Amino acid sequence: xxxxxxxxxxxxxxxxxxxxxxxxxxxxxxxxxxxxxxxxxxxxxxxxxxxxxxxxxxxxxxxxxxxxxxxxxxxxxxxxxxxxxxxxxxxxxxxxxxxxxxxxxxxxxxxxxxxxxx
Amino acid sequence: xxxxxxxxxxxxxxxxxxxxxxxxxxxxxxxxxxxxxxxxxxxxxxxxxxxxxxxxxxxxxxxxxxxxxxxxxxxxxxxxxxxxxxxxxxxxxxxxxxxxxxxxxxxxxxxxxxxxxxxxxxxxxxxxxxxxxxxxxxxxxxxxxxxxxxxxxxxxxxxxxxxxxxxxxxxxxxx
Numbered sequence: 456x457x458x459x460x461x462x463x464x465x466x467x468x469x470x471x472x473x474x475x476x477x478x479x480x481x482x483x484x485x486x487x488x489x490x491x492x493x494x495x496x497x498x499x500x501x502x503x504x505x506x507x508x509x510x511x512x513x514x515x516x517x518x519x520x521x522x523x524x525x526x527x528x529x530x531x532x533x534x535x536x537x538x539x540x541x542x543x544x545x546x547x548x549x550x551x552x553x554x555x556x557x558x559x560x561x562x563x564x565x566x567x568x569x570x571x572x573x
Numbered sequence: 574x575x576x577x578x579x580x581x582x583x584x585x586x587x588x589x590x591x592x593x594x595x596x597x598x599x600x601x602x603x604x605x606x607x608x609x610x611x612x613x614x615x616x617x618x619x620x621x622x623x624x625x626x627x628x629x630x631x632x633x634x635x636x637x638x639x640x641x642x643x644x645x646x647x648x649x650x651x652x653x654x655x656x657x658x659x660x661x662x663x664x665x666x667x668x669x670x671x672x673x674x675x676x677x678x679x680x681x682x683x684x685x686x687x688x689x690x691x692x693x694x695x696x697x698x699x700x701x702x703x704x705x706x707x708x709x710x711x712x713x714x715x716x717x718x719x720x721x722x723x724x725x726x727x728x729x730x731x732x733x734x735x736x737x738x739x740x741x742x743x744x745x746x747x748x
Contacts, residue, residue: 457642458638458639462631462635462638464634465630465634466627466634469626469629469684469688470623470624470684472688473622473623473625475684476683476684483720484719484720484723486688487693487720491724491727491728491731495728496731499735499738499739511638511641515641516633516637516689518689518690518693518724519688521690521693522728525728525732526731526735529732529735532736540736540740541740545728545733545736549725549729552659552660552693555659556721559667560694560698561717563698564701567671568702569705
């Protein structure tokens, strides 16, 4: 059942973004920024947490979930450390995803060569 | 009724180059020519695009769910399992980007490959590989942040602003 939910919810989020992209012709970079920002806002107003608990990977794998994680990290840090938490939580919560992307991206650049010239 | 008008539009809106050249009045010719250009420009069928995005995005999220369940079964708690899930997806995405497969899937899947976290990993790995020849610092080092940079900047900024608001509301006893 959770596989069906992940497929349908994750697919639906991608489908909505596809419609948005076709209508606005926005570049992928902008779309990603918007998705992360949207996730942070949805997290802040308290919508995304129950949604992600229900939808599982369908809600956490899309970048919206990454934005939600960012705000959640800030919130947690505020609760545990007070005001300084607003400067801590974002990077703490993003650490794993961003580090993994940078490290694996770098390793990929060592192993593979650009296929542009083929 | 509706089908009728659709058919009519179809027969009217397919001028050939011959039709264009046959027009003597410059204004009409311009109009017919514009219509001709519009017809032969490949239009992306939005419905097909949406279906493809749904399919590919759905598959990636389902794989994520599978990994999540796997890590939970290995005994990690919910939070750590979710982090390992992200690490695995990002690693796989970097691998498939390097092999040149992710780019091919992206052509088919559109937003389906862009929206999941694998799209973010792809946007990190792809420029790193592409600009490798420009050197470690100004090639890989700078270009690796081409898209990741704005995403991280605005993600941190927005969550900071929201965090400040949350802190104020917390101190005021509202939340």
